[in-house]
Amino acid sequence: MEANTEAYEVVGIGFGPANLSLAIALEEQRGKDEKQLTAAFFEKQPSLGWHRNMLLPDTKMQISFLKDLATFRNPASQWSFIAYLHAAGRLAQFVNNQNFFPTRNEFHDYLEWAESSFSDRVTYNSEVNAVHLPDGHDGGPVDTVRVEVKDNGPRGGTRLVEARNLVISTGLVPKMPDGVDRGERVWHSSEFLGRFHTLDPSRVRRFAVVGAGQSAAEITRYVYDTIPDAEVYAIMPSYGYSIADDTPYANRIFDADAVDDYYGGTDRTRESFWRYHRNTNYGVADDEVIRDLYQRAYDDEVARIKRLHLLNLSRVQRVDQRADGARLTMHSVRDDSVYDLDVDAIVFATGYDSMDPTALLGDLAPYCLRDDEGRLRVERDYRLVTKPELNVGIYLQGGTEHTHGLASSLLSNIAIRSGEIADAIAIAIDLASRRHTTV
Numbered sequence: 001m002e003a004n005t006e007a008y009e010v011v012g013i014g015f016g017p018a019n020l021s022l023a024i025a026l027e028e029q030r031g032k033d034e035k036q037l038t039a040a041f042f043e044k045q046p047s048l049g050w051h052r053n054m055l056l057p058d059t060k061m062q063i064s065f066l067k068d069l070a071t072f073r074n075p076a077s078q079w080s081f082i083a084y085l086h087a088a089g090r091l092a093q094f095v096n097n098q099n100f101f102p103t104r105n106e107f108h109d110y111l112e113w114a115e116s117s118f119s120d121r122v123t124y125n126s127e128v129n130a131v132h133l134p135d136g137h138d139g140g141p142v143d144t145v146r147v148e149v150k151d152n153g154p155r156g157g158t159r160l161v162e163a164r165n166l167v168i169s170t171g172l173v174p175k176m177p178d179g180v181d182r183g184e185r186v187w188h189s190s191e192f193l194g195r196f197h198t199l200d201p202s203r204v205r206r207f208a209v210v211g212a213g214q215s216a217a218e219i220t221r222y223v224y225d226t227i228p229d230a231e232v233y234a235i236m237p238s239y240g241y242s243i244a245d246d247t248p249y250a251n252r253i254f255d256a257d258a259v260d261d262y263y264g265g266t267d268r269t270r271e272s273f274w275r276y277h278r279n280t281n282y283g284v285a286d287d288e289v290i291r292d293l294y295q296r297a298y299d300d301e302v303a304r305i306k307r308l309h310l311l312n313l314s315r316v317q318r319v320d321q322r323a324d325g326a327r328l329t330m331h332s333v334r335d336d337s338v339y340d341l342d343v344d345a346i347v348f349a350t351g352y353d354s355m356d357p358t359a360l361l362g363d364l365a366p367y368c369l370r371d372d373e374g375r376l377r378v379e380r381d382y383r384l385v386t387k388p389e390l391n392v393g394i395y396l397q398g399g400t401e402h403t404h405g406l407a408s409s410l411l412s413n414i415a416i417r418s419g420e421i422a423d424a425i426a427i428a429i430d431l432a433s434r435r436h437t438t439v
Contacts, residue, residue, distance in 0.1 A: 008040045010425060011147050011163035013128045013360065015043035017050055017111060018169040018397035021069040021414045023118045024079045025422035028070075037426060040161065041118075042149050044127040048115045050108055053193040054215060056222050060101045062214065062244070062286065063254075067412050069114055072256070073419040079117065084110045125153035130362035131166065143391045143432075145364060165425050168360065169397035172352035172409055177210075180348065183321045189215045189349040196345075201227045204344045208328065210316055211349030212236035214244070217285040219347055221293055224308055233341065234293075235311045237333070241293070244284035245277070253277050253405070254412035262405035263380050273405055281406065282351075319346070354409060355399040364394065371402075378403040381424035382417065393428055395421045 010026065012019040019041055030036050070077035077083065081102075085091040094102070102110075115122070132146040147161040174188040182188060187195045189211070204227050209220045216234070224232045252258060253273060262273055297308045311330070317338070318329035325344040332339070357376075358365055367390040369377045376396075377385035382404070384394040397417065400408040407413040 005146070005160050005162050006040070007038075007144070007162040009037045009164045009429060010039040010167060011161055011165070012039065012041035012167045012169065013147075014169040014171060014397075015041045015048065015115075015122045015124075016169060016171055017069065017411060018414050018418065019167060020048070020111065020115055020118070021418040022167055022169075022397070022421060023121060024070050024077065024114065025073065025415075025418040027118075028074055028077065029422055029426060037422075037429065039121055041122040042126040042128055042147075042161075043122060043124050044152060046125050046153075048112055050111055051104070051190070052108070053191050053195075054189060054218070055104050055108055055193065056218055057105075059104050059218055060099075061104060061107050062101070062246070063410075063412055064100045065102050065107075066100075068110070068415065069418075070415050072413075073415040079114045081107075081110055084113050087113065123149075125151060127152055128360060129158070131360065131364050132160075133363045141389050141391055142367070145392050163392070164429065165393040165395065167395045167397060167421060168355070168357045168399075170355045170357070170360070171398065173355060175351050175353050176348055177316065177350060180316070180319050181321075183326075184323070185325050185343075185345045186319055186321055187345070187347045189219060189347055190352075192219055192347055195347075196223075199345060201230075204230045206231050206233065206325075206341075206343040208233040208235055208341070208343045208346040209349060210235045210346065211351075212238045212241055212285070213283045213349060213351070214285045214289070216349035217241055217289045217293060219349060220308075221289060221296070224293075224296055230344075231307050231309060233309045233311055233343065235314050235316060235330070237313065237315055238283075239312050240310070241285045241290045242279065242283065243287050243290060244281065245279045246286075250277060250280050253280060254407045254410065256413060256416040259404050259407065259413065260380075263403060270405070277406060281410065316346075352409075354401055355396075357394075357396065357399060361394070364390065364392070368394070373402075375402050381420050383421075383424060391432065393425060395424070397421070 012022060023039065023041065026037055026039050065081045068081040069079055071080045085094050127150045129148045129150050132148060133142060134144055134146060144162050144164055147163050148158060149161055150158050174190045176182065176188060207223050207230050209216050220232055220234045223230065262270055300307050313333040315331050316328050317331045320327040325342060326346055328341040328343060328346065330339050330341050361368060367387045369385045371377055378396060378400050379385060382395045382400060398409050
């Protein structure tokens with residue numbers, strides 16, 4: 001390793017809410033151990049961003065404000081949502097509002113407030129290209145790795161950082177239907193607001209939204225309200241929007257205890273989690289937005305106009321992009337018919353794929369063990385199972401749905417998960433230090 005190479009005990013790849021929560025957990029470890037672990041985080045975006053293109057006006061969080069970056073792990077944390085409200089001078093007003101669910105814009109402001117405490121530990125416009133074994137590695141034990149970081153900012157260039165532990169949190173990957181590419185008028189919901197604001201509303205006559213989940217319903221409502229002269233086509237494979245189950249017992253699947261049940265369960269146990277409780281988060285929408293859309297459609301009926309078109313039991317078979325819009329080839333399951341629909345723009349709220357860190361792992365990939373289905377094996381503390389000679393800890397914040405359950409890509413459990421990862425790293429480093437001292 002070069003003498004001038006930066007060295008850290010923890011290198012975080014990605015700096016969204018999950019690794020921000022980890023930074024908080026590592027900082028708060030100083031109350032348990034006087035020796036603070038050195039950490040550096042690298043984020044390819046130019047600043048902290050959490051679903052910025054879905055921060056629609058007045059849209060609310062679908063989880064309680066108490067499921068913030070720290071409270072479930074440390075209720076006394078100085079980085080809790082309540083601490084943020086107190087710092088902003090809005091605690092009393094928030095309480096008077098009598099609502100567990102802040103707007104997404106306010107929650108994003110909370111994230112930026114918390115992030116401001118860690119600006120010395122995160123480097124933006126920095127993309128991790130690969131992870132390498134140490135120079136001159138001879139096949140023996142691996143105690144550190146080299147992280148190759150590309151500067152996407154004005155300076156450019158690449159730097160190498162030495163790490164004893166990696167925590168990967170690169171986020172979800174937007175998913176488009178097979179054969180459909182994004183373009184000037186064909187978008188994924190993850191880029192919605194940025195793309196939408198490039199349109200001239202006076203020239204938009206037909207707008208299509210694909211999907212039956214929360215994002216699709218919110219975008220449909222937003223476009224309907226924002227461009228009053230446009231017809232909005234809601235395209236979905238189901239008969240209609242289905243309500244998200246947020247009842248108390250169902251919500252327990254997002255508790256930390258449920259992670260233990262899922263991780264330690266049988267294949268049948270895990271299959272039951274997904275079969276019976278997918279409707280807590282996947283392909284469903286909140287009651288409020290569903291009723292809002294239905295009321296708008298009903299008001300149109302009363303006014304004898306037709307602006308909101310529900311194309312249910314339907315799929316987009318093909319998209320032909322044009323400079324001023326797109327032609328959709330539609331297939332109706334109801335009568336097996338095929339027809340064309342011309343629109344000025346279309347957004348696919350078709351969800352995300354879990355992150356796959358395989359390509360990022362580079363030289364470390366052969367050391368990471370997999371299960372019979374080819375998926376990465378993960379310990380309960382979110383550390384990848386590796387060959388014995390790899391002493392570097394690799395932890396995942398996301399991409400663990402197959403081992404840790406439904407909350408793996410959600411905010412619900414990040415405070416607890418980050419604490420578990422921080423504790424696991426501290427224990428591993430302490431054990432390694434004792435072994436070296438003994439030797």
